[in-house]
Amino acid sequence: MNTDLSNRQLEIINVSLELIAEKGIQGLTIKNLAKKIGFSESAIYRHFDNKIQILIGVLNHFEGISEQFFKQEMENDADSITKIEHLFLLYFNTFSMHPSIVAVIFSEEIFRNETVLLEKVAEVMKGNSSKIIEILEKGQRKGEVRFDIIPSHLAIIILGSLRMFVSQWHLSRYSYDISEKGSDFIQSIKTLIST
Amino acid sequence: MNTDLSNRQLEIINVSLELIAEKGIQGLTIKNLAKKIGFSESAIYRHFDNKIQILIGVLNHFEGISEQFFKQEMENDADSITKIEHLFLLYFNTFSMHPSIVAVIFSEEIFRNETVLLEKVAEVMKGNSSKIIEILEKGQRKGEVRFDIIPSHLAIIILGSLRMFVSQWHLSRYSYDISEKGSDFIQSIKTLIST
DNA sequence: GCTTTGCGTGTGAATGGTCACTAACATGCT
DNA sequence: AGCATGTTAGTGACCATTCACACGCAAAGC
Numbered sequence: 001m002n003t004d005l006s007n008r009q010l011e012i013i014n015v016s017l018e019l020i021a022e023k024g025i026q027g028l029t030i031k032n033l034a035k036k037i038g039f040s041e042s043a044i045y046r047h048f049d050n051k052i053q054i055l056i057g058v059l060n061h062f063e064g065i066s067e068q069f070f071k072q073e074m075e076n077d078a079d080s081i082t083k084i085e086h087l088f089l090l091y092f093n094t095f096s097m098h099p100s101i102v103a104v105i106f107s108e109e110i111f112r113n114e115t116v117l118l119e120k121v122a123e124v125m126k127g128n129s130s131k132i133i134e135i136l137e138k139g140q141r142k143g144e145v146r147f148d149i150i151p152s153h154l155a156i157i158i159l160g161s162l163r164m165f166v167s168q169w170h171l172s173r174y175s176y177d178i179s180e181k182g183s184d185f186i187q188s189i190k191t192l193i194s195t
Numbered sequence: 196m197n198t199d200l201s202n203r204q205l206e207i208i209n210v211s212l213e214l215i216a217e218k219g220i221q222g223l224t225i226k227n228l229a230k231k232i233g234f235s236e237s238a239i240y241r242h243f244d245n246k247i248q249i250l251i252g253v254l255n256h257f258e259g260i261s262e263q264f265f266k267q268e269m270e271n272d273a274d275s276i277t278k279i280e281h282l283f284l285l286y287f288n289t290f291s292m293h294p295s296i297v298a299v300i301f302s303e304e305i306f307r308n309e310t311v312l313l314e315k316v317a318e319v320m321k322g323n324s325s326k327i328i329e330i331l332e333k334g335q336r337k338g339e340v341r342f343d344i345i346p347s348h349l350a351i352i353i354l355g356s357l358r359m360f361v362s363q364w365h366l367s368r369y370s371y372d373i374s375e376k377g378s379d380f381i382q383s384i385k386t387l388i389s390t
Numbered sequence: 391g392c393t394t395t396g397c398g399t400g401t402g403a404a405t406g407g408t409c410a411c412t413a414a415c416a417t418g419c420t
Numbered sequence: 421a422g423c424a425t426g427t428t429a430g431t432g433a434c435c436a437t438t439c440a441c442a443c444g445c446a447a448a449g450c
Contacts, residue, residue, distance in 0.1 A: 008425090023307075023308070024304055024307035024308065025304055025307075026305070026307060026308065029408080029409070029410085030409080030410060030411080031408085031409080031410090039426085040426070040427055040428075041410090041411085042411080042412075042413095042426080042427070042428085042429095043425075043426055043427075044411095045410095045411070045412080046424075046425055046426075047425090050410075050411075051410065051411090103304055103307075106304065107302070107304040107305075108362065108365060108366060109219060109220055109298055109301060109302040109304070109305060110221070110302075110304060110305060112218075112219035112220075112221060112298075113218070113219065113221065118366065118368075121366065122366040122367070125363070125366065148386055149383045149386055149387060150383070153379075153380055153383040154383075156356055156359050156360055156363065156380070157352060157355075157356045157359075157383070157384075157387065159359050160352075160355035160356040160357070160358055160359025160360070160362075161351055161352045161355040161356065162355070163355055163358070163359060164351050164352075164354055164355025164358060164359075165351055165355070167303065167355075168320075168351065170303060171303060171313065171316065171317040171320065172317075173313075184348075185348055185351070188344045188345070188348040188349075188352070189352075191343055191344055192344060192352070192387060203399090224434080224435070224436085225435080225436060225437080226434080226435080226436090234400085234401095235400070235401050235402070236402095236436085236437090237400080237401070237402080237403095237437085237438075237439090238399075238400055238401075240436095240437070240438080241398075241399055241400075242399090245436075245437075246436065246437095
């Protein structure tokens with residue numbers, strides 16, 4: 001796909017992330033971008049064909065974080081339950097440090113008429129989902145994860161719970177520390193999926 | 196709150212729902228609204244102060260559906276697990292018949308800088324959540340719902356799973372019948388929360 | 391009973407704002 | 421000489437909202 005980004009491209013993506021964190025997806029405009037970089041607006045177009053390509057860059061960035069996590073996590077020999085716990089911890093940390101990611105990954109509605117972006121989001125979600133399923137299947141084989149619910153359903157439940165937890169945090173206007181309150185919640189999830 | 200809407204106001208809200216269903220929240224513009232009703236744009240402003248009031252109307256509409264459901268469901272004497280099942284069924288039906296609702300209720304990100312709307316969404320979510328908690332608590336007392344996870348966590352898990360399930364359906368571009376595929380999923384949720 | 395007044399509801403045209411994007415031109419490095 | 425990268429000044433599209441004006445109906449005044 002689109003590998004090797006130039007420094008300028010990376011800068012644009014980083015500033016995009018900052019902008020989204022500050023003002024939400026709607027705040028990501030070429031004008032704001034240019035202002036924040038200290039650029040003219042037209043200069044952006046020397047580095048990206050259009051705004052959609054920038055958003056794809058942002059999504060690739062998030063995809064990268066996920067992939068790196070799963071790669072690292074699949075290799076170690078922690079049990080499945082612990083891996084899922086790590087996943088929650090990673091997301092809580094990532095989200096509280098880069099709230100922009102929440103905005104991008106959870107806003108299918110905004111991308112509604114941008115097929116390319118919708119597909120990219122779907123792809124990222126599917127990637128995450130299949131990795132989780134893999135972890136769960138292995139966990140079932142080792143007798144750590146309950147057998148009576150198929151992994152694909154468990155994955156929906158896990159991802160959905162995670163997202164809802166973050167959503168509530170968002171709706172509360174970030175009024176509490178998500179990592180702290182999250183650790184209780186993780187215990188419940190563990191109880192739920194364990195044998 | 197804002198009770199008694201005029202016929203015209205109701206018409207505007209209904210057409211808004213249709214528009215959102217067709218083109219997403221972004222498709223809900225005064226221009227489209229006026230065109231679809233057969234109105235001039237300025238006529239809209241005879242019935243609503245501004246666009247935000249229309250969206251609040253839409254959210255109230257959804258709130259009404261939920262309230263009505265819970266009212267009816269709390270009164271009958273089905274067990275808690277069945278009530279939760281009914282909730283899923285209701286949502287699957289509502290969503291497949293009025294996809295607009297999904298768009299509105301799940302798009303906190305779009306309302307990001309509209310405090311009033313964010314609060315309204317938060318309110319609706321909180322209402323649903325507390326009703327579910329109520330059902331679960333009763334279920335625990337009657338020994339139908341597992342005791343080892345607190346109801347507030349179970350509610351997050353239930354609402355989150357529901358939402359994620361719908362999200363995936365959305366991302367798949369409504370490529371399957373959500374009610375049909377949903378009934379399997381409901382079984383898993385029941386297994387998960389039962390004693 | 392007729393006129394007048396005013397209100398509810400509609401209209402077309404315009405306003406000022408934002409948006410993504412482009413064209414023509416400039417500069418400096420290789 | 422040519423390419424990468426920047427600039428200024430637009431373009432046209434769309435947006436929510438407002439303004440001055442028009443029509444018809446219903447109550448109030450005579």
